[in-house]
Amino acid sequence: MQIQGYNFHISASRLEETLGGYLLTGKTVQIGHPFGRTMFFKQGWQSWSEAAWVSLKENPKPILPPERRPQCDDPAYALSPVHGGSGLGGIEGYDGRMLFLGALRPGARIEADRLSLKGLADHEMQWFLAYGETGEVLARYAELLATTLGVRAQQPAPRVWCSWYSYYSDISEGQMLQTIAGLQGLPFEVFQVDDGWQQNMGDWEPNHKFPSGMAAIALRAQSQGLTPGLWLAPFIARPSSNLFKEHPDWFLRDEKGDLVPAGINWGGFYALDVTLPAVQNWLRSLIQKVRGWGYRYLKLDFLYAAALPGHRHAGEAREDAYREALRIVREAAGDDVYILACGAPIIASLGLVDGLRIGPDVAPYWDNEDRRVFLHDPTGPSAYNALRTSLHRLWLKPLVHTDPDVAYFRTRYNLLGPAQRAVLQDLALVAGFKATSDPPEWLDGEEREQLKAWLEATPPIAQTGPYTFRIGEREVDFARWLEL
Numbered sequence: 001m002q003i004q005g006y007n008f009h010i011s012a013s014r015l016e017e018t019l020g021g022y023l024l025t026g027k028t029v030q031i032g033h034p035f036g037r038t039m040f041f042k043q044g045w046q047s048w049s050e051a052a053w054v055s056l057k058e059n060p061k062p063i064l065p066p067e068r069r070p071q072c073d074d075p076a077y078a079l080s081p082v083h084g085g086s087g088l089g090g091i092e093g094y095d096g097r098m099l100f101l102g103a104l105r106p107g108a109r110i111e112a113d114r115l116s117l118k119g120l121a122d123h124e125m126q127w128f129l130a131y132g133e134t135g136e137v138l139a140r141y142a143e144l145l146a147t148t149l150g151v152r153a154q155q156p157a158p159r160v161w162c163s164w165y166s167y168y169s170d171i172s173e174g175q176m177l178q179t180i181a182g183l184q185g186l187p188f189e190v191f192q193v194d195d196g197w198q199q200n201m202g203d204w205e206p207n208h209k210f211p212s213g214m215a216a217i218a219l220r221a222q223s224q225g226l227t228p229g230l231w232l233a234p235f236i237a238r239p240s241s242n243l244f245k246e247h248p249d250w251f252l253r254d255e256k257g258d259l260v261p262a263g264i265n266w267g268g269f270y271a272l273d274v275t276l277p278a279v280q281n282w283l284r285s286l287i288q289k290v291r292g293w294g295y296r297y298l299k300l301d302f303l304y305a306a307a308l309p310g311h312r313h314a315g316e317a318r319e320d321a322y323r324e325a326l327r328i329v330r331e332a333a334g335d336d337v338y339i340l341a342c343g344a345p346i347i348a349s350l351g352l353v354d355g356l357r358i359g360p361d362v363a364p365y366w367d368n369e370d371r372r373v374f375l376h377d378p379t380g381p382s383a384y385n386a387l388r389t390s391l392h393r394l395w396l397k398p399l400v401h402t403d404p405d406v407a408y409f410r411t412r413y414n415l416l417g418p419a420q421r422a423v424l425q426d427l428a429l430v431a432g433f434k435a436t437s438d439p440p441e442w443l444d445g446e447e448r449e450q451l452k453a454w455l456e457a458t459p460p461i462a463q464t465g466p467y468t469f470r471i472g473e474r475e476v477d478f479a480r481w482l483e484l
């Protein structure tokens, strides 16, 4: 079949024309192409997974060590010899435009090689096929996804202070109250407590460092006009948690009955089988509990765990099981609670969450070459990894608030230079999500003024090329930062 002057060989059970391309139907579809070993537009599975243009000339290299794979990308394909991505993907044609294939529902894998672009789904699927300018085909795909998965009402994203990228898990009640007080005069809208408040992963009660309980923090934030925010990882637990000890049967296992590892930090952790009615009830009461404490912004993390391969009570397709669990969480939280999904399968989260982390963690350093190059892992914390993946996920902007992670204004405990700090600040502006973890007392007068001006600024943003933007009067080119 001829599309835009090129000959493609299309296998699908149905094909019809739509605005800007074609709708294909079939559990698997395949498009034979003439472009050879060109560039592949890869979209990794969840927030932290790689999104970038990668070359089909080199074989994919499995991430090391193997135990880290479940938390980096879809582990079902960790050893795949073929380049692939989740939900959507494309390859570059001879004229620089893109042959694009995207699934209209969760549960799809895309694979690309020198001869074909393939869509593989875990059930009957509808696909959007197009050949055109990258920006245009992605915009049309986003429009179609909006009709199948929905879009939550979009006001601008809130401006967030988050405790992670300064104190990490070393937080306490006194310190959080001090930070809230220090934020006076800075136009933040959310004060978000990150990892470190809970007794254990799975035991979502305050630990000894929060003796007055979590409601006390929420109340103080609220009295200062800030929406209280809290970090939770509701779909995972450590084996040392009471949750795990009391309900080992609630956790995801493989066909043999062995627990499915969900990741390696904190000495390893496991995923809940979110299709179990008892687990769903537990989830409802957890979310209602933190809502009862006063929290109206929830950063829900490590969400991919609920969609890992495994044997589930309800036997549903894993991304459908995930989406159903997220729907339960949304219902329990209420419509007025802002949900930021993190470590979250991208496509399967759309329409249910307000914000979505679109890249790996930033860090107060540019690159971690050991992990990125020698362990083939582009998902580790670094400014470079966060920038690169986030830039390739901005097509999601019409569908959800896209969170590229925090920007830095501090020089204290920071190896990023002024231009590197500026590029993360600009990334936040083009993504439309402003957050920082800089404690006000770590900032000197000038840094505080810069932070304030950035929070207040609402410059017009226009994309002028794949990596170029006009921010107010400035031309910003991110491309040079992607070359290392």
Ligand code: 9PG
Pocket (backbone or CB within 6 Å): 048, 071, 164, 194, 195, 231, 264, 265, 301, 342, 343, 360, 361
């Ligand atoms: C809290 C953090 C922050 C952060 C999240 C998430 O692969 N890992 O070991 C890994 C650890 C932490 C992590 C991501 C990956 O960060 O993105 O913003 O909330 O959890 O623990």
